[in-house]
Amino acid sequence: MLIVEDDPDIAEGLRYNLAREGYRAVVAETGEKGLAAALDGGGPPALILLDLMLPGMSGAELCRRLRREEATRRTPLIILTARGSESERVAGLELGADDYVTKPFSVRELMARVRAVLRRTDEAAPSHYRDERLQIWVEEMRVLCDGAEVRLTRKEFALLAALTRRPGRVATRNQLLDGVWGQEYYGNTRTLDVHIRRLRSKLGACGDCIETLVGVGYRFAGCRPKAAAEGGAPPGQ
Numbered sequence: 139m140l141i142v143e144d145d146p147d148i149a150e151g152l153r154y155n156l157a158r159e160g161y162r163a164v165v166a167e168t169g170e171k172g173l174a175a176a177l178d179g180g181g182p183p184a185l186i187l188l189d190l191m192l193p194g195m196s197g198a199e200l201c202r203r204l205r206r207e208e209a210t211r212r213t214p215l216i217i218l219t220a221r222g223s224e225s226e227r228v229a230g231l232e233l234g235a236d237d238y239v240t241k242p243f244s245v246r247e248l249m250a251r252v253r254a255v256l257r258r259t260d261e262a263a264p265s266h267y268r269d270e271r272l273q274i275w276v277e278e279m280r281v282l283c284d285g286a287e288v289r290l291t292r293k294e295f296a297l298l299a300a301l302t303r304r305p306g307r308v309a310t311r312n313q314l315l316d317g318v319w320g321q322e323y324y325g326n327t328r329t330l331d332v333h334i335r336r337l338r339s340k341l342g343a344c345g346d347c348i349e350t351l352v353g354v355g356y357r358f359a360g361c362r363p364k365a366a367a368e369g370g371a372p373p374g375q
Contacts, residue, residue, distance in 0.1 A: 139163040140183040142172035142200065143218065144192050148241075152187060155245050156252070160312025162354050163187075169195025173203055181306025181357075182213045185256060190219040190230070198233055205234040214255045218243070259304075267302045271361035272344045274302055283344035283361075293318060294337045297330075301348060301358040310355040 139161050143149040149165045156163045161184070166172035169192045176182060186204070190197035197217065204210040217235040219226075230238045236255045239248055267274040273282040279295050281288040290298065296318045301309055315330055334356060338345030347361040 140172065140175055140186045141165045142169065142175075142186065142192065142197065143189045144168065145189070148189075148218075151245070152248075155249060159249055159252070160310045160316075161252075162308060162310060168193055169197060169200040172200055176204060176210050176213070177207060182210045184304065184307050185214040185216065185252060186210075187216050187218055187252075188235070190217060190221060198230075201230075201233040201235060212259075214259050216248075216251060216255060218248075267305075269360050270363040272302075272341075272347065274298065281341075283341055286342075288340055288342070288344075290337070290340055293333060294340065297333055297337055298341075301356060305358050305360050308351055308355055308357045314355065 139156055141149050141152050141156075141163050143152065143165065144167050146167075149167070153163045153165055164175060164183075166175045172186075172188070172192075173195070176186065188197050188201060192200070195203075197219070201215065201217070204213065204215065214236050215234065216237045216239060217230045217233075218239050218241060219230070220241045227238045227240075236258075237251050239251060265276045267276075271284050274280070276299055279290075279292075281290060281295070281298065297314065300314055300317050311330055319329065334348065334350075338348055341347070344361050347359055349357045349359050351357060
């Protein structure tokens with residue numbers, strides 16, 4: 139996640155509370171730094187918390203810029219600001235924000251809003267994923283790797299669907315455990331690791347598309363074409 143906030147106390151408080159919820163967040167103090175962080179090439183953040191009153195590029199301008207960029211056009215975004223009039227809330231939502239929270243705010247309420255926005259994003263996810271090597275039909279629970287059928291258990295399929303829902307974004311351990319098994323599995327990371335190993339094994343050549351981020355979680359990076367995955371283009375190309 140990305141926090142764009144120039145008040146260091148607020149930014150650190152947000153980062154700390156997101157970490158307690160199992161989310162990894164980075165902080166940008168200005169609109170320019172926020173734009174760079176959102177478009178750094180490592181995939182868009184899972185969600186952006188954006189203060190409107192920023193030095194340099196304003197939060198409103200940053201929101202407009204993010205909504206113009208293909209990579210961040212659909213990235214969930216919550217505005218945080220001391221401006222709380224109805225007209226200002228409407229203006230913030232019309233900029234493309236998914237929610238609008240006024241300062242001072244309750245941390246519990248903000249975390250609930252974060253979860254709600256992410257949940258809506260997940261529910262709006264497409265029912266079909268496809269890249270050069272991997273295809274997934276969510277409703278049919280069907281998977282093809284390089285044209286070959288991959289047979290998965292329900293839990294393995296749910297885990298793959300959760301990872302491919304937002305390609306390039308990190309899914310924390312708690313997010314995966316909560317989404318696939320439920321909150322009673324919090325802390326039992328061995329369950330997740332065993333299923334990831336089995337999933338990679340069953341996916342075969344497509345298993346390397348799931349990356350491990352030590353101490354954080356997992357990320358689905360997308361499956362490259364065979365030539366790229368094997369280290370380069372075929373001879374003569």
